[in-house]
Amino acid sequence: MASKSARSILQPLGPGALVLAVLALLAFHTGAFAAQQWHEPASADEAAVTFTRDVAPILQENCQICHRPGSVGPMSLLTHEQVRLYAPLIKDKVAAREMPPYHLDTGVGIQAIKNDWRLSEEEIATIVAWVDAGAPEGDPADMPAAVEWPDFRKWQLEDRLGKPDHVIKSKPFTVPAEGGDLWWRPRVETGLTEDRLVRALEVRPSFPAGRQAVHHAIPRLLSQNEEGEWVRTGSLSEYAMGKVGEILPADAARLLPANSMIEWDAHYYPMGYVIEDDQLELGLWFYPDGYEAEFTQNLRLYPLQGDIALAPGGTAMTQGFRRWDHPVRIDSFQPHGHVHLHAMSMEAIYPDGSRELLSMVSNFNARWHHSYIYDDDASPMLPTGTVLVLTAWYDNTEANPLTPDPEVWYSRGSRTTDEMSHAWLAITHLDEDSYERLVTERERKKEAGGQGSDGRN
Numbered sequence: 001m002a003s004k005s006a007r008s009i010l011q012p013l014g015p016g017a018l019v020l021a022v023l024a025l026l027a028f029h030t031g032a033f034a035a036q037q038w039h040e041p042a043s044a045d046e047a048a049v050t051f052t053r054d055v056a057p058i059l060q061e062n063c064q065i066c067h068r069p070g071s072v073g074p075m076s077l078l079t080h081e082q083v084r085l086y087a088p089l090i091k092d093k094v095a096a097r098e099m100p101p102y103h104l105d106t107g108v109g110i111q112a113i114k115n116d117w118r119l120s121e122e123e124i125a126t127i128v129a130w131v132d133a134g135a136p137e138g139d140p141a142d143m144p145a146a147v148e149w150p151d152f153r154k155w156q157l158e159d160r161l162g163k164p165d166h167v168i169k170s171k172p173f174t175v176p177a178e179g180g181d182l183w184w185r186p187r188v189e190t191g192l193t194e195d196r197l198v199r200a201l202e203v204r205p206s207f208p209a210g211r212q213a214v215h216h217a218i219p220r221l222l223s224q225n226e227e228g229e230w231v232r233t234g235s236l237s238e239y240a241m242g243k244v245g246e247i248l249p250a251d252a253a254r255l256l257p258a259n260s261m262i263e264w265d266a267h268y269y270p271m272g273y274v275i276e277d278d279q280l281e282l283g284l285w286f287y288p289d290g291y292e293a294e295f296t297q298n299l300r301l302y303p304l305q306g307d308i309a310l311a312p313g314g315t316a317m318t319q320g321f322r323r324w325d326h327p328v329r330i331d332s333f334q335p336h337g338h339v340h341l342h343a344m345s346m347e348a349i350y351p352d353g354s355r356e357l358l359s360m361v362s363n364f365n366a367r368w369h370h371s372y373i374y375d376d377d378a379s380p381m382l383p384t385g386t387v388l389v390l391t392a393w394y395d396n397t398e399a400n401p402l403t404p405d406p407e408v409w410y411s412r413g414s415r416t417t418d419e420m421s422h423a424w425l426a427i428t429h430l431d432e433d434s435y436e437r438l439v440t441e442r443e444r445k446k447e448a449g450g451q452g453s454d455g456r457n
């Protein structure tokens with residue numbers, strides 16, 4: 001603050017004088033600081049957390065992507081006037097880690113995640129202290145410049161990768177003004193007659209309407225089996241509001257087989273106005289023809305087994321187990337369930353019998369779908385013989401605000417009120433040699449002091 005006002009006062013004197021004066025000021029400040037170190041802050045105001053200096057930068061970075069005009073959030077959080085109105089609610093949501101809506105547990109499992117939306121403990125403490133202090137504005141001069149948002153009509157990966165090599169659209173869908181959640185599942189051909197290896201993908205909703213109304217969308221992959229029936233063989237990507245695209249790890253490619261189909265699975269939410277003929281687009285960036293990927297990666301659904309019998313006021317738990325006959329690397333984890341699912345974990349039982357909790361979501365919310373993509377040096381490496389254990393917990397008690405009626409039984413099914421659960425995992429398939437090599441490379445990097453440990457990027 002001091003340097004800002006000093007600069008504006010000194011500028012008319014010219015650059016040489018400015019440098020001298022700033023040096024003099026700095027010398028003065030350092031001396032003054034040393035002398036004052038043991039004092040309390042000069043006034044309570046000086047120490048207090050303010051909107052313009054402390055809170056606005058956090059909101060810009062973590063909230064405004066959704067909470068601004070034309071985006072999915074129910075209100076804008078741009079100015080002090082707007083934010084002040086919601087201060088107590090913001091404190092609750094942020095302290096409970098319900099906002100930003102990103103539910104990977106902190107403190108357990110792998111924390112190094114790409115595009116991690118979670119706030120740090122320090123950021124949460126800042127917001128809480130600010131609300132507790134009465135949500136003061138502070139010095140307007142401290143307000144950071146407004147964020148310049150990317151052009152959402154463009155592909156978000158375009159600056160890095162250029163335009164996509166191929167675009168697949170969903171069929172047009174008209175979203176009514178009112179009503180509950182809607183699902184749109186049209187099938188469209190990929191239009192590709194040769195196998196292609198995918199390097200990056202991005203699902204793009206229309207702008208501005210689709211950006212508000214599409215909560216999440218998955219382009220599933222369908223292939224023909226020997227009887228000529230179309231069967232789901234995996235998924236290509238996953239979009240949830242606020243997301244950008246996905247670039248695969250440098251050593252992996254996802255196969256898009258020739259003559260396949262995409263079945264869109266899009267979740268729309270009416271926004272109070274009719275949206276005519278909305279379409280989603282899937283942009284694909286391919287490796288060049290003839291390119292040989294070192295490994296293949298696929299994104300697939302892994303089911304949990306067993307009946308789900310959820311008694312009135314009851315809870316339940318199911319598990320799924322999986323073992324491969326070769327080593328694998330897990331690149332991403334996405335729990336999926338309906339309104340009763342409240343937690344899912346993913347654990348590894350290694351061939352020597354030791355166990356590791358890889359990831360845990362204990363506050364699952366069916367309104368939000370996230371694929372947690374591990375940092376390249378943090379993705380779990382599972383040697384041959386490892387058992388992967390998925391565990392899901394369901395809640396039909398009154399404590400679960402999403403259960404339609406805690407007085408009735410629920411069981412497995414695909415309606416929104418039925419229960420189901422599985423995880424989507426992107427898995428890179430390795431052989432013994434490459435497994436050894438990747439593990440050694442990682443260890444070397446770690447010894448050289450490569451990566452940070454808190455997983456924020």
Ligand code: HEC
Pocket residue numbers: 058059062063064065066067072073074086089090093094099100101119241242367
């Ligand atoms: C990815 C989009 C997204 C991000 C990022 C996000 N929000 Fe939200 N927020 C929403 C949506 C959508 C809702 C409506 C409730 C729901 O769908 O869960 C909401 C609801 C809220 C509510 C409750 C409003 C009400 O009237 O009940 C508060 C408070 C809130 N957000 C604050 C924040 C803060 C603070 C941040 C950043 C630290 C943030 N949100 C980040 C999308 C987002």
